[in-house]
Amino acid sequence: MxxxxxxxxxxxxxxxxxxxxxxxxxxxxxxxxxxxxxxxxxxxxxxxxxxxxxxxxxxxxxxxxxxxxxxxxxxxxxxxxxxxxxxxxxxxxxxxxxxxxxxxxxxxxxxxxxxxxxxxxxxxxxxxxxxxxxxxxFGNLESSQLTVGNLTLDYCSNTVICENSALARGEIYLTNKELHVLEYLMKHPTQVISSEQIRTHLRQLHSESCSCVVSTHIRILREKLSECINPIETIHGLGYRFNLMDEST
The missing domain is CATH 3.40.50.2300 (Response regulator)
Known part of the structure; x- marks a missing residue:
């Protein structure tokens, strides 16, 4: 208590x-x-x-x-x-x-x-x-980051950093919900995540009322990440998967 x-x-x-x-x-x-x-x-x-x-x-x-x-x-x-x-x-x-x-x-x-x-x-x-x-x-604490493949999420700046041999290093701003959707997929690489799992995750993070239209968030993320390799794969009838495959493979 x-x-x-x-x-x-x-x-x-x-x-x-x-x-x-x-x-x-x-x-x-x-x-x-x-x-x-x-x-x-x-x-x-x-x-x-x-x-x-x-x-x-x-x-x-x-x-x-x-x-x-x-x-x-x-x-x-x-x-x-x-x-x-x-x-x-x-x-x-x-x-x-x-x-x-x-x-x-x-x-x-x-x-x-x-x-x-x-x-x-x-x-x-x-x-x-x-x-x-x-x-x-523990004064060595830096801004928290999550790195998977060629993408790095920076929680302090609400950005995703794309490392790609074909591009210069670039930071892409994300809204909180976009960041949390991408984070959830990145934290479960190669796993198929359903739309309902992502909706539940967003509801848990946002205590205020929110419309959790997953397909909209995914579409916007793909647009923002269009200069990088496309890391979000649609598995028809099942959901989405964060694909770690590099374009060169």
Whole structure:
């Protein structure tokens, strides 16, 4: 449970859109955390079990600024996620959330690789302050980017950078929804993604009412990326696929 507070107005928004991996299985807490983080201009990937979180961390090419793990998770626990990351020499800053408040538990969490430890129930102002402290401690954080093939998404500038031997390096501006559609496809390369999956993804990202016409977003993305190789392939009757094949192959 989260403690209520009237001091949210005192939070100072961070300037850049850093990417955060939030792993929390309690729907109310996860939704509240995601809402506050978005208000602070963070970009949030929220998953609800440790197994899915590990898939993001192990296989996806997202450059997270930091992660928030609940200790007790279905599948892989937050403590085990910390241990796995450190075993793989991954320096990702981690804030561990838990109802365990014994000193022995705090020591176990820090020894497993967590950089900070916050006991439930907690105040949102304190959570944001701790995250900002992590950013200061790990001052090498750059703008979050996702690179797959010859395309790089830059979350800070809302641009996609196309690297192509036939073209000079160029930045193409994307709206938030266009960026999130392309990001979702890039994070699942070679997989066929249905229109309904993309619509659901957009609804989760945008709490406000939105018309999620996937075909329109895909068409606009193709137009904007027309100078690059066309990375979005239509699989008739099934959906779309991010195609990593280079034109030269």
């Amino acid at each position: 989260l403690t209520s507070q009237k001091s949210n107005q005192s939070l100072q928004k961070q300037e850049f859109n850093f990417k955060v991996l939030l792993v929390e299985d309690e729907p109310d807490i996860g939704a509240a955390l995601k809402r506050v983080l978005k208000q602070q201009n963070y970009l949030v990937d929220w998953v609800k079990d440790g197994t899915e979180a590990w898939i993001h961390l192990e296989n996806q090419q997202v450059e997270y600024a930091f992660a928030i793990f609940d200790w007790m998770l279905p599948g892989v626990t937050g403590l085990e996620l910390c241990k796995r990351l450190r075993k793989h020499n991954n320096p990702l800053p981690i804030l561990l959330l838990t109802a365990r408040d014994r000193i022995e538990d705090k020591i176990a969490g820090l020894d497993a690789g967590a950089d900070d430890y916050l006991v439930k129930p907690f105040n949102m102002v304190e959570l944001v302050s701790r995250l900002q402290a992590l950013q200061r401690r």
